Amino acid sequence: MTRTLTLSPHSPDPNLIRQASEIILRRGLVAFPTETVYGLGANALDEEAIAKIFIAKGRPSNDPLIVHVASVEDISRVASEIPPIVKKLADVFWPGPLTLILPKQAHVPDSVTSGLNTVAVRVPSHPIALALIRASGVPIAAPSANRFGHTSPTTAAHVMDDLNGRIDLILDGGSTTVGVESTVLDVTCTPPMILRPGGVSREAIEAVIGAVDLRKKRTESDDEAQVSPGLLGKHYTPRAELILCSGEKKSALEKLSALARQAQAEGRSVGLLLADEDMKSFESISCIPYPLGSSSDLETIARNLYAGMRTLDDKNVNIILARDFGEQGLGLAIHDRLMRAASQII
Ligand code: AMP
Ligand code: MG
Numbered sequence: 001m002t003r004t005l006t007l008s009p010h011s012p013d014p015n016l017i018r019q020a021s022e023i024i025l026r027r028g029l030v031a032f033p034t035e036t037v038y039g040l041g042a043n044a045l046d047e048e049a050i051a052k053i054f055i056a057k058g059r060p061s062n063d064p065l066i067v068h069v070a071s072v073e074d075i076s077r078v079a080s081e082i083p084p085i086v087k088k089l090a091d092v093f094w095p096g097p098l099t100l101i102l103p104k105q106a107h108v109p110d111s112v113t114s115g116l117n118t119v120a121v122r123v124p125s126h127p128i129a130l131a132l133i134r135a136s137g138v139p140i141a142a143p144s145a146n147r148f149g150h151t152s153p154t155t156a157a158h159v160m161d162d163l164n165g166r167i168d169l170i171l172d173g174g175s176t177t178v179g180v181e182s183t184v185l186d187v188t189c190t191p192p193m194i195l196r197p198g199g200v201s202r203e204a205i206e207a208v209i210g211a212v213d214l215r216k217k218r219t220e221s222d223d224e225a226q227v228s229p230g231l232l233g234k235h236y237t238p239r240a241e242l243i244l245c246s247g248e249k250k251s252a253l254e255k256l257s258a259l260a261r262q263a264q265a266e267g268r269s270v271g272l273l274l275a276d277e278d279m280k281s282f283e284s285i286s287c288i289p290y291p292l293g294s295s296s297d298l299e300t301i302a303r304n305l306y307a308g309m310r311t312l313d314d315k316n317v318n319i320i321l322a323r324d325f326g327e328q329g330l331g332l333a334i335h336d337r338l339m340r341a342a343s344q345i346i
């Protein structure tokens with residue numbers, strides 16, 4: 001059985017944090033909130049503890065973990081070289097949803113970095129995450145606290161749904177505020193490259209350090225695995241078939257409402273993962289709406305995105321219809337996650 005402790009997200013009880021840190025130091029697994037999504041934490045310097053993360057998640061060993069530390073000074077515990085650009089970025093974005101790829105220290109287990117000579121590191125801003133790292137006194141490796149390939153958890157209940165019985169403890173600090181994972185930025189190359197868009201926008205990074213590259217394609221094998229047009233490296237996926245419509249708003253809503261009508265005629269249930277104002281296009285069709293917020297407020301859309309996928313799954317819909325929110329600001333991360341959750345892109 002997995003235990004849950006409920007804590008204030010603003011001022012977590014030090015006694016409860018100490019209990020959690022004792023589990024970390026005994027090589028256990030503790031799920032905890034960060035500002036992005038819930039993480040599944042273990043001592044990053046202990047190989048045996050790290051092995052348990054991969055087993056609990058069913059995560060392949062070639063997918064490296066992000067190491068969380070409590071301050072910029074502490075990155076030298078896992079990184080062997082700290083280029084000057086790190087200070088610039090840390091001053092603006094840390095603590096916060098930006099992960100940096102740096103050359104690794106030899107004592108960081110290969111299992112954390114999947115054998116790479118670099119390590120991913122960040123300072124999260126969530127008070128529970130920071131308190132847990134400080135109380136443990138070790139860097140904490142933490143991927144998202146979900147079964148591999150599934151939607152990332154933004155509440156403790158989501159973690160419980162995926163990992164009950166597989167981990168020692170969940171620290172419940174309520175819903176996460178950013179809702180999508182951190183931006184992963186490789187600063188070992190020039191110019192730096194965004195490996196994964198996330199909670200810090202490309203525009204915000206470029207305002208601090210100038211132009212960066214964006215990795216477009218994930219891996220070659222993602223392409224080989226493409227079994228139908230539009231199917232991308234799937235990850236972050238709901239159980240239902242998610243159909244993503246890109247392009248201009250009016251025609252996208254027309255296409256989606258035609259699909260909803262067709263599904264309804266076939267007796268398939270339809271969930272709508274759309275902006276509040278898009279819902280009125282579906283008024284005459286029986287659908288299960290999950291309004292994500294106003295399309296002019298991408299922070300709210302990002303915060304609600306994964307909870308929306310999980311809620312619609314819980315309602316056993318067959319199809320989830322979604323629309324793109326563009327690629328500006330947080331839109332890029334939302335676009336990336338929707339693309340990877342999609343069974344079909346139209
Ligand atoms: P997760 O913590 O589950 O959101 O996944 C962490 C992601 O960070 C991985 O899937 C990788 O894409 C990325 N990552 C972690 N470590 C490295 C590294 N050393 N080099 C490149 N990417 C990394
Ligand atoms: Mg993940």
